[in-house]
Amino acid sequence: MTLVIDGYNLLHASGVFGAERGRRGFEQSRIALLDLLLDLLGDEAAKTIVVFDAANAPDGLPGRCTHGPLRVWYAREYPDADSLIEEIVEDDTAPHDLVVVSSDRRLQVAARRRRATAVGSAEWLAEQRSRRQSGPPPDAKPPEPGPDDVERWKRYFGL
Secondary structure, rough: OEEEEHHHHHHHHHHOOOOOOHHHHHHHHHHHHHHHHHHHHHHHHHHEEEEEEEOOOOOOOOOOEOOOOOEEEEOOOOOOOHHHHHHHHHHHOOOHHEEOOOOOOHHEEEHHHHHOEOOOOOHHHHHHHHHHOOOOOOOOOOOOOHHHHHHHHHHHHHO
């Protein structure tokens, strides 16, 4: 499954904003959102593309970069992020495995037209936060202990 997120749309739904205003504030807000996504998505972050508007972006802003395992795309050569997201949806070879996160009706229609899943930003965010708070499923296997863990437990039990 590939997750495509309308960056500024989710940013507004999340309420995560930098302390400063202007360009530096936008940068801080984007980073705060990307950090939140890393925290919420865990391993799924590697299958995620976050798209931001960039029509009036400063020179030197890359078209594509990463933030940890997240792929971050700026719509530099597009009128807006929606146009780039529509292209991603249109070009995807397995749209039934694609999830588009945006409250923008235009993107939801484009996703559903290709049989992709469309989810509003606020709804998606609430679901992710709820999942994170509920923890792993009851049948989830705990991670294997590492050498440091084994030694710590041996000392704890006096072995």
